[in-house]
Amino acid sequence: MKATNYLVAALLASTTLISPISAHAEGFFETRLDGVRTxxxxxxxxxxxxxxxxxEITAANCLNNPHGSPGRVEFTLKKKIPVLPDHDLGTRTLNGCYREWDRGNWGRVSAGDYYAxxxxxxxxxxxxxxxxxxY
Known part of the structure; x- marks a missing residue:
């Protein structure tokens, strides 16, 4: 009986560690953009x-070249649509990233391929x- 209880506890613990937690995002990636233009x-x-x-898109530690020029950071979320023009889901301004960080939120979007x-x-x-x- 004791061995069975240990086996059940071990199985429950292993499935908890392996299964994704639904309260978290499906996916994410982090990167750095260096000297990009509009x-x-x-x-x-x-x-x-x-x-x-x-x-959501979060940006931190934004810099301009030429140094000291006014800051403007915008992201437009686009959904790829075969054959037709890609669908524009709106633009978010993230100018707070010049001080620390800022985040743009587009809410829940339908399944598909996206880029900003x-x-x-x-x-x-x-x-x-x-x-x-x-995302």
Whole structure:
């Protein structure tokens, strides 16, 4: 009887460690953008919408070149649509990343392939030292 209890406890513990926790995002990636211009396209990702988690982009430690130029960081979320123009899900402004960090939230989006387009001043080269996309 005791051996069976230990076996059941071990099986429960192993499945808890292996199974994903539904309260967390389905996926994420972190990267750095170095000297990008307006119109830069991030890597794409596939949101299967398994978890119902919001799509968010967080940016931290933003810098401009030329140094001291006014800051502007915008991200436009796009959904890839075969044959048709990609669907624009709106733009979020993340200018707080010049002080510390800032986050844009698009809410829950439908399943599909997504990417973000960077917006800044045309003459500016933008560096974002830490960028995290959660979906």
């Amino acid at each position: 119109g830069f396209i991030t890597r794409s990702w596939n949101d299967r919408n398994y978890d119902g988690y919001n799509t 387009v960077v917006g800044t001043f045309d003459w500016n080269r933008l560096t974002i030292n830490w960028l995290k996309v959660v």
